[in-house]
Structures are given as structure tokens and as C-alpha cells.
Amino acid sequence: MNQQNNDQFNTRWGILMAAIGMAVGTGNIWRFPRVAAENGGGAFLIAWLVFMFAWSIPLVLSEFALGKFTRKGPAGAIGHLIGGKFNWMGVFVGLCTCFILFYYSVVTGWCIKYFFVSLGSGMTAAGEAESYWQNLTTGNIQPVLFHLIALVIGCWIISRGVVKGIERTNRILIPTLFILLIVAAARAVTLDGAVQGLGFLFTPVWSELKSHTVWLEALTQSAWSVGAAWGLVMTYGVYLKKRDDFVLTGYTTAFGDYSASLLAGIAIMCTVFAVLPEPEARAALAAGNEGLTFIWLPQLFQQIPAGRIFLALFFLALSFAAMSSLIAMIEMATRICVDLGMTRASAVPLVGGVSFLLGLPSAWKLGFFQNQDWVWGLGLMVSGFLISLAVIKFGAERFRNELINTEDERRPIGRWYTFVMTYVVPVEFLALITWWFYQSIKVYDPDGWWHPFHSYSVGTTVLQWGALILALLLANRWWANRVGAKTGE
Amino acid sequence: MSASGWITMALVLAGIWGGFIYLLVQSTKQEN
Numbered sequence: 001m002n003q004q005n006n007d008q009f010n011t012r013w014g015i016l017m018a019a020i021g022m023a024v025g026t027g028n029i030w031r032f033p034r035v036a037a038e039n040g041g042g043a044f045l046i047a048w049l050v051f052m053f054a055w056s057i058p059l060v061l062s063e064f065a066l067g068k069f070t071r072k073g074p075a076g077a078i079g080h081l082i083g084g085k086f087n088w089m090g091v092f093v094g095l096c097t098c099f100i101l102f103y104y105s106v107v108t109g110w111c112i113k114y115f116f117v118s119l120g121s122g123m124t125a126a127g128e129a130e131s132y133w134q135n136l137t138t139g140n141i142q143p144v145l146f147h148l149i150a151l152v153i154g155c156w157i158i159s160r161g162v163v164k165g166i167e168r169t170n171r172i173l174i175p176t177l178f179i180l181l182i183v184a185a186a187r188a189v190t191l192d193g194a195v196q197g198l199g200f201l202f203t204p205v206w207s208e209l210k211s212h213t214v215w216l217e218a219l220t221q222s223a224w225s226v227g228a229a230w231g232l233v234m235t236y237g238v239y240l241k242k243r244d245d246f247v248l249t250g251y252t253t254a255f256g257d258y259s260a261s262l263l264a265g266i267a268i269m270c271t272v273f274a275v276l277p278e279p280e281a282r283a284a285l286a287a288g289n290e291g292l293t294f295i296w297l298p299q300l301f302q303q304i305p306a307g308r309i310f311l312a313l314f315f316l317a318l319s320f321a322a323m324s325s326l327i328a329m330i331e332m333a334t335r336i337c338v339d340l341g342m343t344r345a346s347a348v349p350l351v352g353g354v355s356f357l358l359g360l361p362s363a364w365k366l367g368f369f370q371n372q373d374w375v376w377g378l379g380l381m382v383s384g385f386l387i388s389l390a391v392i393k394f395g396a397e398r399f400r401n402e403l404i405n406t407e408d409e410r411r412p413i414g415r416w417y418t419f420v421m422t423y424v425v426p427v428e429f430l431a432l433i434t435w436w437f438y439q440s441i442k443v444y445d446p447d448g449w450w451h452p453f454h455s456y457s458v459g460t461t462v463l464q465w466g467a468l469i470l471a472l473l474l475a476n477r478w479w480a481n482r483v484g485a486k487t488g489e
Numbered sequence: 490m491s492a493s494g495w496i497t498m499a500l501v502l503a504g505i506w507g508g509f510i511y512l513l514v515q516s517t518k519q520e521n
Contacts, residue, residue: 041494198498199491203491203493203497248515248519252512255508255509256509258509259506259509410519
């Protein structure tokens with residue numbers, strides 16, 4: 001095993017905070033509440049719990065093991081494990097998340113911007129929030145500026161290294177984020193009419209469990225939220241000490257992520273249903289992630305007592321959630337450069353500069369952002385499939401025995417891991433891709449689903465994934481040699 | 490909210506939040 005990394009996590013608590021910070025992002029706050037409410041409430045929650053064990057935890061543990069065993073990030077871990085000719089699979093995982101990084105820093109910038117707006121006079125007049133959002137996301141320079149600010153903060157944290165940067169920052173961000181979410185949830189449940197919001201979130205519509213949509217939405221939410229198959233856990237696995245076990249950390253990460261989602265769900269659903277009559281509340285939830293967060297919530301918070309303060313706290317929580325995930329993505333991109341032979345000192349500014357340039361189209365045009373979110377969000381399903389293929393090629397039972405249940409592991413994982421990685425994850429991948437492509441063909445873009453330049457088309461997905469995979473296959477020999485991935489072939 | 494809603498809420502919150510707190514405590518114990 002290559003032990004050349006001297007920058008390692010100092011404490012288990014530090015690993016835990018970093019891992020939870022990686023997992024808890026904007027998706028917990030702006031996606032989970034509305035998806036849960038729209039898909040059967042309590043029934044959705046049951047399906048969502050199933051997929052914690054049927055997708056997220058096995059993949060998180062696989063990534064920890066890959067990073068710790070190979071001491072490489074996505075740039076070389078899979079090649080190191082199963083041979084250089086398969087190295088492109090890991091690189092796809094890493095670059096898919098890099099493409100997400102490029103637009104996620106724009107999202108982080110929006111959150112920081114709205115935090116400052118909520119501190120000032122903000123959007124007080126009715127309807128002002130919508131025009132403010134439209135102005136902001138239509139050829140406005142401000143998202144570019146805040147995209148830059150988010151990247152500068154993120155790169156500065158990463159430049160300080162694993163312990164002083166990632167560990168120390170998350171030790172502050174994550175407890176504060178949970179306190180903010182608890183305060184927001186506590187305020188929301190004490191509003192008149194909040195019980196109706198709780199009803200929409202928790203009352204189980206059992207018949208919905210027969211609907212494939214509920215199960216597929218629950219799987220999608222779990223897959224995107226916990227951070228499985230992003231390559232981020234793989235990167236953090238590189239910085240574990242040999243004696244650090246990770247099964248307990250993997251479970252805690254997943255439960256921490258789900259806990260944050262439930263807090264956000266309670267805060268948002270109670271606020272929406274306390275302020276709005278039911279038809280309008282449903283319209284707010286149907287307005288999509290950005291519509292709910294940046295148009296509806298600023299208006300709703302204005303209407304509750306001390307709402308301005310809680311609006312600022314809400315956007316502060318959202319900024320912390322976004323930043324803790326953004327720094328994990330910047331670290332992963334930096335790790336790719338380091339595995340390719342660069343020094344950390346030169347890799348961080350390179351990652352920052354490239355991310356700024358490639359994030360500019362998303363900062364400038366909302367349609368471009370939406371296209372990238374569609375293509376690379378779905379790309380994460382491919383990443384999960386590729387990691388499961390790597391584990392299957394190595395031998396899932398052998399992987400469990402030799403890479404997870406090592407002599408350092410105090411809480412070994414059972415045989416169910418082998419079954420899930422071998423059979424369940426590949427089937428889930430096929431179901432997800434088929435369903436999302438079906439959504440594109442039947443719902444999002446029936447006339448132009450094949451078009452390579454439409455935002456939500458099958459064509460744009462196939463074109464962008466295809467171009468990336470082709471480039472990776474052509475460069476695979478060079479890349480594998482560069483990261484020394486021939487070991488184990 | 491219906492009784493089934495309250496019961497589901499109690500079970501889900503106890504399971505997820507309780508599980509999270511239990512795992513955090515276990516992590517802290519292991520650290521020491």
C-alpha cells in the first residue's frame with residue numbers, strides 16, 4: 001500500500017464532521033421537503049429509509065475502503081484495485097463530480113448572496129422576490145461575483161490542508177448548521193397551522209407505495225443526498241489513518257444526512273402551510289428547488305413574526321450546507337491533480353481557476369445551469385454503477401472481507417453488503433436511468449427529447465456522457481500510467 | 490393530522506434522530 005500521504009485526519013470526530021459536511025448540502029434543504037410531500041409523505045419516508053441501506057451506505061463504505069486501501073482518489077483508485085484498463089471508470093466518477101463542482105459553486109454563491117440580501121432591506125414587497133430572482137439569473141454580473149467569492153473561500157480552506165482546512169472548518173460549520181436547522185424547525189412548528197405541514201410530510205398515503213414513482217424518487221433523493229458515488233468519500237478515505245475504522249463513520253454520515261433532511265423538512269413544510277392556504281402551498285412546493293427557495297420562502301418568512309431574522313438564519317444554514325459540500329468537491333478535484341503528480345500548492349489555484357471559468361456559463365444563464373444539473377446529476381447514477389462494477393470485478397465478498405472488515409475495523413459489516421453491491425445496485429441503476437429518460441421523453445421534452453442541445457433531453461445526456469467516456473477511454477493508458485494504476489493488474 | 494401521521498412521525502423521528510444520536514455517542518466513545 002502506498003503510504004505517501006502525510007496529511008491525514010486528526011480525530012474520528014473530525015472525520016465525522018467532514019463526512020457529514022460533505023453529505024449535507026442544499027439538496028437536503030430545498031429538495032427533500034417538497035419531494036417527500038409530493039410523493040405520499042410518510043409512505044415516501046419508508047421507501048427513502050429502505051434506500052439508505054440499499055444504495056447509500058454500501059456505496060459510502062465501498063468508497064471509504066477504496067480510498068483507504070489504494071491511497072488514491074477517483075483518479076487512480078479503481079485502476080489500482082482492478083487494473084489499469086479499468087481506470088477510466090474511477091476517473092468518470094471524479095470528473096462527473098468536477099462538472100457538478102463547476103455549477104455548485106454558483107449555487108453556493110446564490111445562497112451567500114441571499115444571506116446578505118436577507119440581512120438588508122431585502123425583498124419586502126409582494127411579488128418582489130420573483131422579479132429579484134429573475135433579474136439575478138438573467139445575464140446579471142452578481143452571480144458571477146458570488147460564484148467567485150464561493151470559490152475563493154472554498155479554495156482558501158482547502159489550501160490549508162486536511163486538518164487545518166477541512167477538519168477545522170467542518171468542526172465549526174456542521175454543529176452550527178444543525179443548531180440553525182433546529183432553531184428554524186422549532187420556530188416553524190410553533191406557527192399557527194404548522195400541524196398541516198407536518199401532516200403533508202408525515203401522513204402516510206399507503207397506496208402510494210404501489211407507485212414506482214415514489215420508490216424511484218426516494219432512491220434518487222437518497223442517492224443524491226448522502227453523497228454516495230460522488231468520489232468525495234473516496235477522497236476522504238485517502239486521509240484516514242491505518243488504524244481508523246470507517247463502518248461506524250459511514251452509518252453516522254447517512255443518519256446525520258437524513259436527520260438534517262427531516263429538520264429542514266419540518267422547518268419548510270410548517271412555514272409553507274402555516275402562511276399559505278393549501279392550493280397555494282402546493283403551488284409553492286411545485287415551483288422546483290430554486291423557485292421554492294429563492295422566490296417563495298423569502299415571501300413566506302416576511303409574513304411570520306421575526307421572519308426577517310429567521311430568513312437570514314435560513315440562508316446562513318443553506319450557505320453553510322453548500323460550503324461544506326463545496327469544499328469536499330474542491331478537495332476531490334485537488335486530489336485528482338495531486339494523484340496526477342502536481343503539488344497541492346499548485347493544484348488548488350488550478351482547480352479554483354478552472355472551476356471559475358467552467359462555472360461562468362451556469363452563473364450567467366439559468367438554462368445552462370439546469371442542463372448541467374440534469375446531465376451530471378444523472379451521471380451520479382452512472383458513477384454508482386461503475387463503483388459497484390469495480391467491487392463486483394474484484395469480488396464483492398472478497399472486497400467486504402479484505403477491504404472493509406479489516407483487522408482495524410471494530411464493527412464489521414454483514415453479508416448483506418455483498419448482496420446489495422452485486423445485485424441490488426446494478427438493478428437500481430438500470431431502473432433509475434430508464435425512468436429518468438422516460439421522464440424526459442414523456443414529460444420534460446416530448447418533442448425534443450433526442451435533441452443534444454435541449455436542457456432536459458436524453459440527447460444532451462448521451463452526448464455529454466459519451467464525449468467524456470470516449471475521451472477517458474482514449475486517454476486511459478496515459479492516465480493509468482501517470483497515477484501508477486497498473487499495480488494489481 | 491391523522492393518528493397514522495402522528496405515529497409515522499414519531500417512528501421516523503425516533504428512528505433517524507435517535508439512530509443519529511446513538512451513533513454519534515458511539516463515535517465519541519470510540520474516540521476516547
